[in-house]
Amino acid sequence: MYCNGERRIIGVIMEITNARYQKMYDENMEVVGDNIGIRADIDGQSVIVPLDTDNSDYQEIMRQVAEGTLTIADAD
């Protein structure tokens, strides 16, 4: 169970930047369909975070979004 604020109390806040939803591409290399993940740089590493509430990175992204310190751009 993840407790709100835990990382700020006993751990350093994860630095999350360049968050952008991930989608599939169509035949013209245009994004299409539903979001399937979030591309982001976490602590300097480019990663793809799944839309899974059990994933701790996704939990942290959503926490920062709720706090207003992070926004997730649309897929491009």
Add this chain to the structure above:
Amino acid sequence: MSLIKVKIRGTDNVSSRKNLLVNGGMLVDQRNATMQFNASSNYRCDRWYQGVSGGGTFQFTHSDDTPAGFGKSIKIQCTTADTSLDVGAYGYIMHKLEGNALQSMNSTNGIVEHTISFYAKASKTGVYTVNLRDEDNAQGNSKTFTISAANTWERYVLTFPAHSSGTLDNDNLSSYRLYWWFASGTNQTSGTFYNGTWGAHSNPNRVSSSNVNLGDNTSNNFLITGVQMEVGNSASDFEHRSYGEELVDCQRYYQKVLNSNRIDVFRKSGTSAAQYIPYIQEMRATPTLALTRNSTVYGPVNTGAGSSGLDPTENRVNGFSLYVYTSGTDVQVGAECTVTANAEL
């Protein structure tokens, strides 16, 4: 009719897998990363998380310095000293456990008595704190141990009492944490230290006010291995598992796939073609993926799309599809890459 004596619940009736921790012997280190920081957190050995902020700089290494009978340890070396800790400073190593791995700790309305044992060695003598956090029931507890002989491996045993504040969830989320604190500002020491008594989780109660500051001198170091948590009020011998056994358990939380090996696909139409990549071990949750492609590609890979021409998608706990983008049809393309999958708690 003969009677069979049933032993009381505890370590006596546990013949295997008595150690509830994973990689307690520090054998597995899949990341193999150089870690030196004063304001960051990460994993060194698998399942062992290091957190440091504002209290000197520490280097974490996977060490061969061990007590007899062990192969590896974690070594924490102070590399930049800070003799005056800020209130929010801290340094710890931590092990998180998911609830479904701890069901043997549950009683009808709480958790049973359990014992934590470990081998530690430090150049700096003094008081260190082991802190427990029951996340499911918002409970905390702590005890201290004292290193009285410098640079000497000793085994320490701490037994924690039962509590009746609720059971641990039977799920794949973080339920229980164990911390070894080697530095702490007053944010964690200013309250009433738990000192073996369960209480509501409260940050100021977590660490003894007598806790050492390992970061006050660059000659200081602390090593730990052979960590075990078992049900009951006594510590049994450390349960040695093979590297392979520990690796499989660790891969539930983190693993590398492909490892710079080449993957080829054939594109008939569209903009890409994909191949399913199974994980070595089913993961705890859908993992976060990081993909690194080697510089050489084979055929007309569209390196401007996705992650340098590749994209892991359709990601689930058992595997993902690796898409390779191409700029031609009726063509075979390939690339070498490594994907790390992270489903840590």
